[in-house]
Amino acid sequence: MGAIELPAVVRRAPAVAAVVLYAWWASALRPFSWAALVAVVGAGAVAFAVALGARRRDAPGSATPPPSLGAAGALGWVALWGALAAWELAAYVQHPRGDHPTLSSLADDVLGSHPARALAFLAWLALGAGLARR
């Protein structure tokens, strides 16, 4: 009798649960504490290592090469992110902060609750894994 092949979602459930629990714990740590720093840097290192390992397991040459970036396409992204940076800088140099909120101050308002911070931590981990796979 052969081994039962579990669906991928079942096989990954324990790892996903562990990541969610870790995000819940890490996002509640006291600001500027060693525990918070280790939690962020450590989680980042693990996410990066896992993503690199997955990337090495992919068959070489199996990925479809992205289309040509082109100067116009690149300039579009540069212009948009540059506009965001400029708008943020303009807000940063003006006061009071309430009238000129920066992205950080807005994030502090939105991420004031533990569930929101835990979700943001998970999103941050996913972003890092995605970047490591590029």
Place this chain on the structure above:
Amino acid sequence: MNRSATLAGYALIAAALLAYQLAGMRWRRTPTIGEALARVVGRWPAARYVLLAGWLWLGWHVFVRAGVR
């Protein structure tokens, strides 16, 4: 410039970013953000480490610098 104007500016730029991404996905004439990053990293491998350093800084900024209220 007051708070509403500042927030409107952020919303406008966010909408433009989203529209550019969706246009790339729909009409395939401009690169999506993923494609742009893939091309940059493919051309300059060191850029991956710059991006990851920025990502780590973001994590520090959001999760170490501030906490639950």
